Amino acid sequence: MSEPSWGLWGTWEETEACLGKVVGQSTGPDPVERGSIRRWLEPKEFACDIHTDAESARAAGYDDLIAPASMVFTYGIAPYWSPGDKPAAIDDEPTQIQIPVIFDVPAPCDKSFATSVEVEFFEPLYPGDVVTCTSRLVDIKHKELKVGKGAFLRQEDTYTKQTGEVVAVAYLDIFRFVAVDNA
Amino acid sequence: MQISKIQVGDTLPEISIPITLQRLVMEAGANRDLSLIHHDTKVAQATGAPDAFANTFFLIGMFERLMREWAGPLARIRKIGPLRMMIFNAVGDTVQFKGVVESVDAASGRVSLDMWVESERGKTVTSKAVLELKD
Known part of the structure; x- marks a missing residue:
């Protein structure tokens, strides 16, 4: 197994060229349904009838x-494998959750981590709804932290359902950097 | 919960939950964040974490549970965040989700909350949130 990637390599000029642009879009493969809701509630020991019973809702x-x-985040994630994709090999790079400002926006950085997230909710998600997430790079702030030198990249994710209604808008701050001992 | 009964400073009933590798694996499968740092000890430790650690979707989902159990089924959850992760919530930790009412606007029905996560390691996560309630 090879090491997981911590971001797409490139220059700061290439990072700046992505500012304000759509840097990723994904549609969840599964519509909202009670099975996936139950499995999501389970590890949180979360009991609430409006998520499991139509009459209560x-x-x-x-x-x-x-x-x-x-759960809007979960329903907007692209599949990790689809029919037609090539079979996996043991030394393939492990598949990670797709965060466009890490994996699709070039930057001269080899490490990254999320520092902050906020999400505003609008329309509720009903059984049968399908979610698409459209990501934009909306801010770049260069910064030197204890772990290394790099920049905070802010990703705006707009989640819509098949009707076009907005379900949620989220902002994710990712610090991409070169670790101090590699600088 | 009715908005007329809520006062600034009211505390939400806290939730305590142990972080085990089994829970993290169940959570990753259910929320689809399959990044290795959340279920593979070696990869997590290579990033400086003590062990595999809870992902952001779990933390947000648990804050939703905290709000929902306090406010009830009629509350509309409007916003969670900014949520800041300061210390890992790793395998072997028992974490507590806590919250307090920060402001109440009876006219709009909006209630702002200050929420956080604590463990033996200290205050690990902080978050604000907004929900909407009517009488």
């Missing part, structure tokens, strides 16, 4: 049961 003013608001 209607009593709370919804049309049907709703997915937990923060």
Whole structure:
């Protein structure tokens, strides 16, 4: 197994060229349904009828049961494998969650981590809804931290459903850097 | 929960949950963040973490649980964040999710919360949140 990648290599000029642009888009392969909701609630020991029972959700003013608001992230993630993809080999680079400002925006950095996230919720997610996430690079702030020198990249993710309605807008701050001992 | 009964400083019933590798694996499968740092000890330790550690989706989802258990099914969850991760929530830790009411706006029905996570390592995560309630 090779080492996981911590970001796409490039120059700061190439990073700047991505500012304000769409840097990634993904559509979740699975519509909202009660099985995936239950499996998401399970490791959190989260019991709430509006996510599992349509009658309880209607009593709370919804049309049907709703997915937990923060499940929008999960439903917007692209599949890790699809029919037609090449078979995996043991020395392939491990598949990671796709974060466009790490893996699709070039920067002269070999490490990265998330520092902050915020998300605002709008329309609820009902069974059958399919989620698309569109990512833009909206800010670049150069900074030197204890771990190394690099920049904070801010990713704006707009989550929409098949009707075009906005479900959520999230902002993710990623610090991309060269570690002190490699600088 | 009715907005007329909420006061600034009210505390949310806290949640305590142990972080085990099994829980992290269940969580990764369910939330689809399959990054190795969240279920592979060696890869996590290579990044400076003590062990595999809870991912952001788990933390946000647990804050949603904290809000939902306090506010009830009629509350609309409007915003979570800015959420800041300061210390790892790693395998072997028991973490507590806590929150307090920061402001109440009866006219709009909006309630702002200050929430955080604690473990033996200290305050590991902080987050703000907003929910909407009616009487």
